[in-house]
Amino acid sequence: MPEMPEVQAQAERMTEALRGCELSSFELLNFATLKTYNPPPDGAKGSKVEAVERRAKYLMIRFDNGHVHTLHLMQGGRIRLDEKRSRKPRFGVARWVFDDQAWLFTEAGTERKAGIWVSDGDPTITEPLSELGPEADSLDVEQFGELLSGQSRRLHGVLRTQKTVSGLGRMLANEICYAAKLSPFANASKLGADDVKRLHSAMIDVIKAATDHERTLDDIGKSVDRPSKVHNRAGEPCLGCDDTVHTVEYRRYTVYYCPTEQTGGKKLADNTTSKFLK
DSSP: OOHHHHHHHHHHHHHHHHTTOEEEEEEOOOOGGGGOSSSTTTTTOOEEEEEEEETTEEEEEEEEEEEEEEETTTTTEEEOOOOOOOOSSEEEEEEETTTTEEEHHEEEEEEEEEEEEEEEEEGGGGGTGGGOOGGGOOOHHHHEEEEEEHHOOOOOHHHOTTTTSSSSOHHHHHHHHTTTTTTTTGGOOOOHHHHHEEEEEEEHHHHHHHOOOOOOTTSSOGGGGSOOTHHHHTTTBOSSSBBOEEEEEOOOEEEEOHHHSSSOOOOOOOOOTTTOOO
């Protein structure tokens, strides 16, 4: 799933392409994708794009009549220039036409959870954005430590919980824990002050490096192509020691870590009832 670096870079690319362009038409290709009923999604027709912004993992197309289209790409969603303008595009869920260019929102895969919310005014005070926690890179170390102190749960899960801290997903959580040399199963509320400082520094650095990389691309890439040190590197040599990258497998995702670097050499049990390890 695209995380905050991928969505941020996409918002910047779309702003460059669409700022000042007028919405000629909006076509909903999959009615289940639209999550709101008022205002209507074509209510911005004739209005111009002010900017495309990001909040957490959401894109927001902001029009000068006050309407905002908020998009969640989910796992298989993408929004790209649509040169073919096919009547029934494969995986198509919605199409915007701005002046002489069309943009197609698609969702591959079987989940079909991508969504569009239309609002008139500030979208951050209504669902789904109103439920989000602070942006991961907006917190200073004291704020971050206070947030973690109230989360008696596994660190990897805390980092990915959007209501707690927003914008991070599976890949960034893996990379941040590795960079901080902390177990993904560590109890977030029991981290010491030095651990919190190290984790905060790792989070800021990992987000920045990932965002800088995404800005070199023309489109949101695949997860397997994103630079990483542990994510998607199961069985490969650790870049920091002589150990190999290990995993904890779940039905819907995988936790990647290095035992030597992160867990004192201990291997994490491959089930959801494992005890917390530091």
